[in-house]
Amino acid sequence: MPSKRAKGIASAVAVLALLAVGGGGYLLISLQQEAEAMAVALTGGDPSRGKDLALQFGCGSCHAIPGVRGADRRVGPSLDGIAGQVYLAGVLTNSAENMIRWIEDPQGVDPLTAMPRTGATGQDARDIAAFLYTLR
Ligand code: HEC
Incomplete structure (x- = not known):
């Protein structure tokens, strides 16, 4: 039979473990919120849209993109961590305006690139850029 004291310790450990898991979850949520707030500030776009x-624009038919259903292709580079990359497609510095420009018209930036226009322009391109900047 475990002593009363051992039971007491066991339940204290269980409570601490629950608190640790809860705290870790909270930290993850707040990191995600911080990434989204940064992305909104950078682009003025809506990351969840x-x-x-x-x-919808089929970016995942060529790119691996975390969080986008079915986006696991490797025709182009993975977009995981794109927010922290220095250059876009090796030709543009990675700024919000350049990201939008690239999404709207990749071949206007680099005529030799294999990435086609997808039809994402204006607010749509801005919102996609906002989402990409959450990928840190
Ligand atoms: C037909 C395939 C294809 C589709 C569809 C496509 N891309 Fe690309 N994308 C590429 C290729 C190939 C590259 C590499 C271009 C280069 O380096 O010249 C690229 C490069 C990029 C880059 C720069 C990546 C880096 O590591 O520098 C971004 C950002 C990007 N694409 C976003 C998008 C978004 C957003 C969409 C959807 C709106 C999209 N792509 C749709 C093929 C595609």
């Missing part, structure tokens, strides 16, 4: 648009 942008995530849906990345699916």
